[in-house]
Amino acid sequence: MSGHLSTLKLHQLRYGELSSDLERDARVHIAECDRCRARLGAQEQQRRAFEASPVPESIQQLESNVIRPRFPVWGGAALAIAAAVLLMLRMAPAPTETIKGGDGVMEAWIEDAEGAHALEVGELVHAGDRIQLKFKRPPLQQVALAGVDATGVTEVYGQWTAEQEPSRWQAAPFALRLDDTPGDVQMVLVFSKTTLSERQVVAAAEGQPGAGVHVRRVLLDKE
């Protein structure tokens, strides 16, 4: 081996992504190695030039072109913008299969100032609350979670392989934080035997599941 730090490791050192042990070893090496010190300096110089350049329009437009998901996953700071928007959980119309909170197959859980509990029909929730779905899956192991907003725009939040058997409760591997955008929102679980493309998940969430695809949904209705 060369004995030098890899290009990627130099990047990760700059980004502060190395563990404390690796960072210490890397800094010891750089202090003794002219070549790696020069390589790191080249990266830092490139970083300064990069920061002085504008973000390309094609990148800037990405976020503005995205319809904000109904449940963007935000950090704790998002709580500060929680407005007095009230959401009410109710049963959705049923293009495929509709489940309300706590019916024995699918539950929407909420974490608010009073802790975490399963939502009940008619229960009010607020922007800033965290929502997570729990469910018993059909005999299909791939699970996708999508949201459909009041304008019919669908956003896919993630897809994963279920860990538990169909008869056992399991939770979606992530929570979603409610934002303050008005309008009804459906949270949709899409079950399938094999991994679906984003387009297939969107189609299923919008009421056109393909063969062998199973859909469950919960509607959050804002007052």
Added chain:
Amino acid sequence: MTASIPPIAIFGDTVRVQAHSEPRRAALNVEALYRRYGDLVLGRCRTLLRNEADAQEVCQEVFLRLHRYRSSFRGDAAPSTYLFRIATTASLNRLRYRRRHPEDPVEDFPMVAAQDSLLDATEIKDLLDRVLAEADSGTVDALIYHFVDGMTYAEVGEILGVTGGAVRKRIGVFRKRLAQSPPAWLDEVES
């Protein structure tokens, strides 16, 4: 029933959702990722492509692609590792495209590349010329990570999802092919 809402961890300028103790899916803010890691991706593209316009274009393609497939992004690797890999793949694909379309040549500007590699621009071009026409994509990747970036076999294996032994074998085959007329940089990297 107990509460099972997992913690939300923030890394860098974006947000990663964690399931239990294991990271799963990421909610991606691609512009934030660009601001944080764009220099890594652009530098990578410059090093391999040796052409500023191509590098800028491929760099943007990397982030546009990341945005397009954001819902399938797995948060189980550091963004720097993930982006380094896809920037490498995208750049090599651009180079393969160039080889298939010699009627549309591009001009090399080796000086734009950051000097953060173990080989200089001429040596990198020599390596790519030797391997792009013959080696499979996995071997090309391994050779780039090892000779250009100075990764160990284990590090290359980790980023490619294979064992370090498999990487050693691939590179060993390449070394044998070069035995007749080994380039100077071969010994330099291995010394």
